[in-house]
Amino acid sequence: MADIFDKLKSGLNKGVASVSAGSKALIEKAKINSRIKTLEDEKKQLSELLGAKVYNLFMEKREVSVEEIEGFCNEITKRNEQIKEQQQRLEELEAELNQVMGNTKVGSPICKCGNENPPGAKFCSKCGSAL
Numbered sequence: 510m511a512d513i514f515d516k517l518k519s520g521l522n523k524g525v526a527s528v529s530a531g532s533k534a535l536i537e538k539a540k541i542n543s544r545i546k547t548l549e550d551e552k553k554q555l556s557e558l559l560g561a562k563v564y565n566l567f568m569e570k571r572e573v574s575v576e577e578i579e580g581f582c583n584e585i586t587k588r589n590e591q592i593k594e595q596q597q598r599l600e601e602l603e604a605e606l607n608q609v610m611g612n613t614k615v616g617s618p619i620c621k622c623g624n625e626n627p628p629g630a631k632f633c634s635k636c637g638s639a640l
């Protein structure tokens with residue numbers, strides 16, 4: 510993971526990114542992507558543990574009680590909520606980036622919602638905002 514950040518940083522130091530707001534958003538985006546990846550991994554591990562737990566109870570011919578699996582389920586739900594939060598933040602950043610970078614793109618105005626519109630459009634075809 511570290512080398513991705515280094516690449517990103519060195520790219521930014523060379524002055525490739527023209528606007529500082531845009532470069533900040535890029536770094537933030539990479540951070541959020543790695544955070545989502547971690548949460549997905551944790552979720553996967555929890556699901557596996559939960560599966561193993563239920564399987565063991567099954568093999569011991571015992572009833573699965575809510576108390577025994579509750580902890581795992583709650584932790585998985587927590588990860589799902591956190592992933593959703595991070596994804597929302599990512600969408601906001603995409604919109605921010607599109608505004609900063611996309612404005613320079615000739616012909617196809619990109620709305621703050623992230624939608625790319627046909628050349629010459631005055632309003633977004635997706636959300637109706639003025640472009």
Ligand SMILES: [Zn+2]
Nearest residue numbers: 620622633636
């Ligand atoms: Zn829009």
